[in-house]
Amino acid sequence: MSQLPRRPRRHSPFIALVLALGLVFPAATRAQAAKADPLPSWNDGPVKQALIDFVSRVTKEGGPDFLPVEQRIAVFDNDGTLWQEKPAVQGAFLADRVQALVEKDPSLRQRQPYKAVLERDVDALMEGGEKALMELFAATHANMTQEQFQAEVRRFLRTARHPKLGVPYTQLAYQPMLELLQYLRDNGFQTWVSSGGGIDFMRVFSEELYGVPPAQVIGSSLETKYEKRGGRDVLWREPRVDHVNDKEGKPVGNDLHIGRPPVFVAGNVRSGGDIAMLEASRQRRGPSFQLLVNHDDAAREFAYQEKDGASLRAAREGGWQVVSMRDDWKTVFVTSAPPP
Amino acid sequence: MSQLPRRPRRHSPFIALVLALGLVFPAATRAQAAKADPLPSWNDGPVKQALIDFVSRVTKEGGPDFLPVEQRIAVFDNDGTLWQEKPAVQGAFLADRVQALVEKDPSLRQRQPYKAVLERDVDALMEGGEKALMELFAATHANMTQEQFQAEVRRFLRTARHPKLGVPYTQLAYQPMLELLQYLRDNGFQTWVSSGGGIDFMRVFSEELYGVPPAQVIGSSLETKYEKRGGRDVLWREPRVDHVNDKEGKPVGNDLHIGRPPVFVAGNVRSGGDIAMLEASRQRRGPSFQLLVNHDDAAREFAYQEKDGASLRAAREGGWQVVSMRDDWKTVFVTSAPPP
Structure with missing residues (x-):
């Protein structure tokens, strides 16, 4: 996929040296990282502050909310949460x-x-x-x-090109969310995608676009059979639905793949598809974070609402953080230039 | 689980210091590791040599068989491969x-x-x-x-105690396989378990016993529903089979969870349950490794054969490495003493 921002697969000797230095001076590196703004595309405000407060609390060794690394599981919906969904x-x-x-x-x-x-x-x-x-x-x-x-x-x-915006879909990921994924990973979180979309569809681009490897993608699936076709054994996609990873299906898919409750969950407003997994993350004892993206930015993206307003209502009742794309984001779409 | 060898969740200041030194002198640490035998419970012989040769080849940067870290996926069957299976x-x-x-x-x-x-x-x-x-x-x-x-x-x-051996089942993991799991991880491999056993059963002990986190366990599953029971939302185990992770079901389960073909697969002789995933790993272009454990050690474990001999036949035809428990293993069961 030539238009995806590529991360180098192998390091040049120079980069290897820099990485080695990073290992030698881990404390210095961390101190610098703390000074730089980890979320530069987020406007200062209550949501950005809540994100930084949460990450600080759960990574503070000896603090009351400290989470061991293996419990730092973050799960993101995809369509409308990590990239645009008009059209899906x-x-x-x-x-x-x-x-x-x-x-x-x-x-x-x-x-x-x-x-x-x-x-x-x-x-x-x-x-x-x-x-x-x-x-x-x-x-x-x-x-x-x-x-x-x-x-x-x-x-x-x-x-393919987006019908209105005229660019490849992979250029329509949200820059603030890419920064959030990276910020969480820098703080020891495993980042997962859990979407109503097809698991095998998303796995094609999740690693290059989001830094999320295929094994950390959860989605809807068709039944697959391992069988002989044309003289060789293949994974064959049957025309039957196996799992629908939407609404109450999301906590089920998350448990099947992760086997451990997420502490950070992000979804968006449109169909109510993320309410169940957002609510599920509040059941665990100890700290958790719920983030709901609201599409209220007609100028830079799209403005649309849920028919019944259930997601925003659940956010109010549950004390979730609601992202106003218009107010909370400095930029909306990926800013890194694609390689030539 | 008091009888499982526990790995410390938090490091003492002294251990933190040693770890930090490890980061400062990564080259020195690696050189020492290379000198020490990574598989001390394996007798010298063709299987041990093949394991070490394979790992050396795929981790040699610039070599013809070099595998980037994200492709270093190793998958192990559980019953009879990582721990005893008499009884299951x-x-x-x-x-x-x-x-x-x-x-x-x-x-x-x-x-x-x-x-x-x-x-x-x-x-x-x-x-x-x-x-x-x-x-x-x-x-x-x-x-x-x-x-x-x-x-x-x-x-x-x-x-519970093993009916003949009188010890907890968690003391009946195979020491040589624990060393192999660790050796692969030390060389950048992700280690996964893929078993006909229940995914939620294995996830209870996989991390403490094998160092394999719940997200890297693949197994048979029942349908699960997320629904309200007794006033709260729970994951409810329905009395219906969802996936049978055995035989041709193994490559399917592996693809669903990993999304990337394994390059190292280990199984064992008994039911032919691992043949499909062992064969599947030979389809990928580039290097791969197949390991088949043969239970031929009546003195220290059990000696049993497959009715139709299909696994050993497939091993001969496919050039898989066959482990003779009697000849290849110095010790069979976990040697680390359980905590009091």
Whole structure:
């Protein structure tokens, strides 16, 4: 993916030397880091202060809220929390795949549910119900190997552009959240992604974009079979849903993959999809942090609300920190230039 | 779990100082480590040599087989590979739970499948088929919260003793394999467990016993629901199987949790349960290692064979390394004394 900001895989001798010096003077390095602003794209205010206070408290050895490193688990929703969701990127991928199918077989153009996708006709799509949606997923996400699917995702991310903003989707990650991920990792946190999106979709870009390795990505999944196809054993994507990692499915997915309760959870306002995992993190004894991103920035991103306002209500009741994109963020999208 | 060798959670100032010195003189530390035998409980021979050769090759920067750290994924089966499996510890747990149920409700003593378990009557148990087994799992593993279940496992590990060897099961991990896990981690490998056993069962002891955190444990699972019970939201264990992590299910479970192909896979001879994941690791381009433990040590452990010999045949055909417990291991069980 040429447009992703690449982190070097191997270090030059010079970088290796600098790293070695960092090991020799760990205290000095840490003192410098403490002076620099770890969240430069966040405006000073109650949310930024609460983030820094929390991290300081749980990393203070001997303090009442100290957390051993193995308990420092942070979980982030993806769509609308780490990158934009208008449109949902996996939805754009699905439409792109339908386009490719239609080019191969033009008769699909007049058949539902493909016609509805091509015409962006949500009502017609909804009329088809779950059966139509499953047919779409089967045609675009299943009946292929894991490798084939991820190659398709890679190709899509390389070539697709956001319909309004005109840039690759991977340039539409939120800079303040990338800084927050890094800040947490610098303080011994493991950072995880837990999204309603497909686990195998996100794993294609999570490491380069977020610094989150595939093993720390949790998402919805199709059933997979390991079986012989064309003379070799492959992981085959079946056209059947295995796990839906949304709403009450999120604490389930988190437990299956992490096996330990997260202490820091971040989600966003739109569908109420993150309420359950945000609330779940408040059940643990000891410190925890809940962050809810509110999309109130029509000028720099989009302004949209939840129909029933459930996420903001839960935030008020639970004492979660609510991020106003408009007020709390100096910049919205990734600022690092992509490599040529 | 008082009998598990505990690793200190917080370091004393003295230990912190030693660790800091380790950071100041990383080269010196590494040179010493290279001189010391990393696998002292392994007899010199072709298997030990192959292990050391492989690790040297894939960690040699600039060498043809060099693997970046993120690709150094090692996966170990559990029962019969990391600890003894005669009897299978989770089977002993199940029998222990049945005993407790019978004490509460003596009428169960005359009812199948409980009667069969109490009388160790495998034929009667098999007669009941899958329905009987599922009833047993439901009664002993399901219809409770995740917390309740893991508290039961903890209690069992604390109190149960191996029927022949008379010691807690956690003292029956294989010392040579603990050294191998540590040796791989010292060389940048992530170590994972992938077992037919229950994921939530193993997670209770994997970190203390193997140094493998819960997030790096893969196993069979029941469906779990996040729902309100008794006024609070809990993870509830449903009496329905979600994933069976055995045979062809292992590459599937590994992909779901790791999202990246393992390069080092270890399993054992008994049921053929590890063949699929061992073979799968040979498909990747570049270096890989397959290790198969053969239980041929009637004097110090047990000697048993697979009915159809499929694992050893696959090892011959695939060029896997076969561990003879009798010839390759100096000691079998954990040697570190448990804390008082």
